[in-house]
Amino acid sequence: xxxxxLPIGGSLDITPERSERQTLLEWLQAWVVTVDHKRxxxxxxxxxxxxxxxxxxxxxxxxIQLMIPNNHFVSPxxxxxxxxxxxxxxxxxxxxxxxxxxxxxxVPLMIxxxxxxxxxxxxxxxxxxxxxxxxxxxxxxxxxxxxGMGAAPDVGWFAYAPLTTKPFSVGHATDYWALALxxxxxxxxxxxxxxxxxxxxMRCKGxxxxxxxLFVWLMLVVSALTLITITPLTAxxxxxxxxxxxxxxxxxxxxxxxxxxWIHFFWIFGHPEVYVLVLPVFGVASEIIPVFSRKAIFGYPxxxxxxxxxxxxxxxxxxxxxxxxxxxxxxxxxxVLSTMLVGIPTGIKIFNWLATIxxxxxxxxxxxxxxxxxxxxxxxxxxxxxxxxxxxWDWQLHNSYFVIAHxxxxxxxxxxxxxxxxxxxxxxxxxxxxxxxxxGKWHFWLFFIGFHMTFDTMxxxxxxxxPRSIYTYEANRGxxxxxxxxxxxxxxxxxxxxxxxxxxxxxxxxxxxxxxxPWDAWTLEWSTPSPPPEYxxxxxxxxxxxxPLWDIKHPDDPDWKYE
Amino acid sequence: MSAIPVTPVTQEWTLPSRGRVGMLSLIIGECGIFTIxxxxxxxxxxxxxxxxxxxxxxxxxxxxxxxLLSSSVxxxxxxxxxxxxxxxxxxxxxxxxxxxxxxxxxxTALEWHKLxxxxxxxxxxxxxxxxxxxxxGLHATHVVIGLIGLGLILLFTLTGHVSEQxxxxxxxxxxxxxxxDAVWVVVFTVVYIVGR
Numbered sequence: 001x002x003x004x005x006l007p008i009g010g011s012l013d014i015t016p017e018r019s020e021r022q023t024l025l026e027w028l029q030a031w032v033v034t035v036d037h038k039r040x041x042x043x044x045x046x047x048x049x050x051x052x053x054x055x056x057x058x059x060x061x062x063x064i065q066l067m068i069p070n071n072h073f074v075s076p077x078x079x080x081x082x083x084x085x086x087x088x089x090x091x092x093x094x095x096x097x098x099x100x101x102x103x104x105x106x107v108p109l110m111i112x113x114x115x116x117x118x119x120x121x122x123x124x125x126x127x128x129x130x131x132x133x134x135x136x137x138x139x140x141x142x143x144x145x146x147x148g149m150g151a152a153p154d155v156g157w158f159a160y161a162p163l164t165t166k167p168f169s170v171g172h173a174t175d176y177w178a179l180a181l182x183x184x185x186x187x188x189x190x191x192x193x194x195x196x197x198x199x200x201x202m203r204c205k206g207x208x209x210x211x212x213x214l215f216v217w218l219m220l221v222v223s224a225l226t227l228i229t230i231t232p233l234t235a236x237x238x239x240x241x242x243x244x245x246x247x248x249x250x251x252x253x254x255x256x257x258x259x260x261x262w263i264h265f266f267w268i269f270g271h272p273e274v275y276v277l278v279l280p281v282f283g284v285a286s287e288i289i290p291v292f293s294r295k296a297i298f299g300y301p302x303x304x305x306x307x308x309x310x311x312x313x314x315x316x317x318x319x320x321x322x323x324x325x326x327x328x329x330x331x332x333x334x335x336v337l338s339t340m341l342v343g344i345p346t347g348i349k350i351f352n353w354l355a356t357i358x359x360x361x362x363x364x365x366x367x368x369x370x371x372x373x374x375x376x377x378x379x380x381x382x383x384x385x386x387x388x389x390x391x392x393w394d395w396q397l398h399n400s401y402f403v404i405a406h407x408x409x410x411x412x413x414x415x416x417x418x419x420x421x422x423x424x425x426x427x428x429x430x431x432x433x434x435x436x437x438x439x440g441k442w443h444f445w446l447f448f449i450g451f452h453m454t455f456d457t458m459x460x461x462x463x464x465x466x467p468r469s470i471y472t473y474e475a476n477r478g479x480x481x482x483x484x485x486x487x488x489x490x491x492x493x494x495x496x497x498x499x500x501x502x503x504x505x506x507x508x509x510x511x512x513x514x515x516x517x518p519w520d521a522w523t524l525e526w527s528t529p530s531p532p533p534e535y536x537x538x539x540x541x542x543x544x545x546x547x548p549l550w551d552i553k554h555p556d557d558p559d560w561k562y563e
Numbered sequence: 564m565s566a567i568p569v570t571p572v573t574q575e576w577t578l579p580s581r582g583r584v585g586m587l588s589l590i591i592g593e594c595g596i597f598t599i600x601x602x603x604x605x606x607x608x609x610x611x612x613x614x615x616x617x618x619x620x621x622x623x624x625x626x627x628x629x630x631l632l633s634s635s636v637x638x639x640x641x642x643x644x645x646x647x648x649x650x651x652x653x654x655x656x657x658x659x660x661x662x663x664x665x666x667x668x669x670x671t672a673l674e675w676h677k678l679x680x681x682x683x684x685x686x687x688x689x690x691x692x693x694x695x696x697x698x699x700g701l702h703a704t705h706v707v708i709g710l711i712g713l714g715l716i717l718l719f720t721l722t723g724h725v726s727e728q729x730x731x732x733x734x735x736x737x738x739x740x741x742x743x744d745a746v747w748v749v750v751f752t753v754v755y756i757v758g759r
Binding site: 117118121189192193194196197198200201202203205206223224227228229230231232234235236238239242243246247248249250255256257258261265268 | 576578579580581584585588589591592593594595596597598599600603606607610611612686687689690693694697701
C-alpha cells in the first residue's frame, strides 16, 4: 500500500533525465533565480535552521553567563546584545520564515496547485527576508557607527523607548535592527499575500474551502493575521527611524512624545505575532495526529472556527503585556478578560486533538512523539498564560523568569516541538529519504528532557524573584542551583539539536528510500513522487472529500459518501 | 485499487481572481500601516509643546481633494472603456486620471513649501510637524507609487501594448488607486477637520 504509485498525478512522470553533475550555472539557476515554490520553501527552511543554530548558540552563551553567580563569561554590554539578538533572531529569522517555508512548500501541493499564485513575488519575498537577516547580523560589523560605540542591537527584542532614542542608542545598531525588521517584514507581507491568493484562487477542482487540509486553513488564517500584524510593526519602525534620522518626536518624551505609545504599537504587533507563530504549528499537529492515530480529524469545522476565533481574539489582547505600565482599572479588566477568552478556542483545539487520538490505533513514530509532547506542553503553557493574564499576579511576576518560562513553553514546547515533528513528517516528501528513526528518538528524548530541565525550573527561579534580562546575580539569592539546572538543560537541548542536524545530513545521503507515501497519509502531497517534480501534478487532481487519498485507497468506502 | 472512485456530483468550479485577492490583501495590509499613523496623529493632537499649531498654519486643500477624489471617477470610467475595447477613450481617461494625480502631488508640494519656508514647520519643530509630515507624507508616497503605475500603463497603452484582454489587470491596479483616494478621505478628515 505505502509505496504504491497512486493514480492522482505522479503516475505519469515526464521529467526528463537529469545529468548527474550540475554545472555551477545550473546550480545557480536552480537555487538562486528559481521561482519554484518547493525550492523556495526549502530555502526558507534551510535559512531558518541556520539561524536556529546561531540564535541557539546565543542562548547557550546567555546560559553559560547565568550558570553561576557573579560570572564574567561575557561583559554586561555583550550580554544585552546576546539576548536582544537571540529574541529578534528566533522570532523574525527562525519562527516566521520556517513556518512560511512549510506553507510555501506544502500549501500548493495540498490544494493540488501547480505553484503559488505569484511565483515571482514569492522569490522576491524570500530574498527580502534573507536580506533582512543579513542586515541584522551585519550590525555586528557595521553597528559601530560614527561614534565608535555599540555593535549589535542591545535594546531588547521589544526595543522600548526611550532606550532606542539617539542619546541612549548611539551608533547604528538600533537602525540596523529597525531596517532589518522593515525589510524582512515586507518579505513576510509578500508571502502572506501570496498564500492568501493561492488558497483562495488556485485550489484544484472539488477542493472547496471546507475540504482543505487544516494546515492550509491555518496558513490562510495566519496569513490574514499577518497582514494586520506585521504592518503596525512596520509603521512603528518607520516612526522610530523618523525619530532617529529626521529628528522627529514620536517617542521623545521631552518634546511631548510618548514612550508608552511605542509599547502599545509594539504589542499590537507583538501579541498577535505569537499567534502567527503558533497557528501554523496547530496546522502541523492537525495533519500529523490524525495520520498517526489512523483516524480522521475530530471536529473539523470546529477546528476551523476555533482557528479564526483565536486570530480574531488575539487582536484585542495586546495590553496584557502592559499591566505594570499603569492603565486604568477598566483597561486592566478588559485585557484580563479578553486574554482569558483566548482559552476557549484553544481549549476546543486541545479537546479535538485528544478526541482524534482517543480510540485510534496510535503509532508512536517520531513525528507523533513530538506532537504528543506538544499537546501536554502547550496545555501547561496555556495554564501559566491564564495565571499571567490575571493583572495582580502579573504585577508580581512581570518581567521575571516566570514570564520567560511561560513564553518559552509556547515558543519551544509548542512551536519548536511541532516544527521538529513537521520536519520528521515531511522530510521524506521533500528529499525522498526517511530520517533515521533511532536518531530521531535520541533527538526527541534528549530534547524533551533538556526542555523540561530548563523551562520547568525557570518557573521556580521566576517565582523566587529573578528578573529577566539581568546580566548576573548575587550568590545569596537562592537561585544558584536552579540556574545551574536550567543551564545544564539548555546544553542537553543543544546536544539534541546537534543529533538532529547530524540525522538530517546523514539521512540525506544514506537514509532509507521513502517512496511516495511512507506514512499512508491522506492529503494530496503524498500522491506525488518524493521529491515532487517541478510541475507537482502531471494531471490536475480532482477531489471529492477532505481525504482525497483515502477515497483512492478505499474506493469501496470513500469519505465523500459521508460528507 | 487504482481506479478513480465513481464521481459524486461534478460541480461548477469557479475561483476568485488571484489578482483581485492579492490586491485586496495588500490593501488590508496597507490599512494596518495607515491605522497606526492615523492613531499616532490623533493621539498627539494638541500635545505639541511649541508652535506653530494646525489652526495657525493649515489651510483646507479643497481643490486638491476634489482633484484626487474625481480621479477615482475618471479611472472608473476608464475601466469601463477598456472593458468595451475602446482603447482611445481609455487612454484619454487614463491620462486625465494621471493628470489629476499629478495636480494633487503638486498641490501637496506647494503646501509643504509654504509650511517649511513661510511658517517654519518641519519634522523637527514639534509633534504636530512630526505627525503631520509622517501621515500626509505616507499618503503622498502612495500617490507617487500610484502615479508610477499609472504612468507605466499609459506608456504601454500609447505604444499599443494594451488591449481588451488586459481589462482585469487594469482593474486590479485601479483597486489600488481607489484605495489611495479612500485613504485620503480619512487623512483629510483627521488632519484638516478633526485636527484643526
